[in-house]
């Protein structure tokens with residue numbers, strides 16, 4: 642088994658071309674961060690990977706083009722955690738985690754324990770704070786048991802403590818699967834990702850390890866002056882207009 646995701650996709654909303662031959666690979670054991678300015682196509686890319694949108698091209702895992710699979714078969718291999726918005730329906734935390742297509746009792750228990758919500762499983766999902774709800778979303782993805790987990794801005798709306806907690810969890814999850822997260826916080830991306838892919842106007846502008854990102858690349862894409870320095874062994878990005 643190659644345990645590798647190979648992607649080459651293009652996508653248009655009607656006449657509007659949004660992704661242009663975006664090509665990359667991701668390996669098991671890797672946390673890949675997708676970064677880029679607003680409107681670059683990051684969310685669209687995740688939706689294409691998971692099959693919510695139908696791109697041109699291929700999304701291949703271990704030699705199988707996921708785009709050709711039935712949704713149920715695809716769900717075994719790839720899971721998507723959307724941008725956090727609170728559910729309108731009344732579920733308990735446990736029922737919510739069971740919503741994944743392939744969740745089993747055992748996998749739900751393991752997932753809720755992993756994110757620290759097992760003791761609260763009988764509470765209503767609406768009783769959770771934003772950060773806790775994000776953990777419940779991740780538990781639902783974990784319970785599904787997929788090889789590839791995609792997350793759209795998993796740390797948005799979270800305080801720094803909860804954001805770090807989520808990133809630590811993603812890092813741990815990535816040891817035995819492929820985790821791909823859209824991140825707006827470049828410092829979290831620099832600190833936690835094994836690799837970064839920078840999208841700009843629907844194209845892959847740059848790809849590399851956090852240690853390889855140059856301030857000029859940030860300036861080209863975001864239009865801000867950037868400085869990258871090191872604090873406690875981590876690369877830190879400072880930006881100014």
Ligand SMILES: Nc1ncnc2c1ncn2[C@@H]1O[C@H](COP(=O)(O)OP(=O)(O)OP(=O)(O)O)[C@@H](O)[C@H]1O
Nearest residue numbers: 654657659677678679680681682683684685686825
């Ligand atoms: N349903 C849609 N119909 C038409 N255009 C859309 C649709 N959804 C997104 N777009 C457009 O596609 C482009 C890419 O949007 P997308 O949401 O993928 O970007 P993004 O990089 O995730 O942005 P952000 O960081 O602001 O969330 C934008 O120009 C957006 O206006």
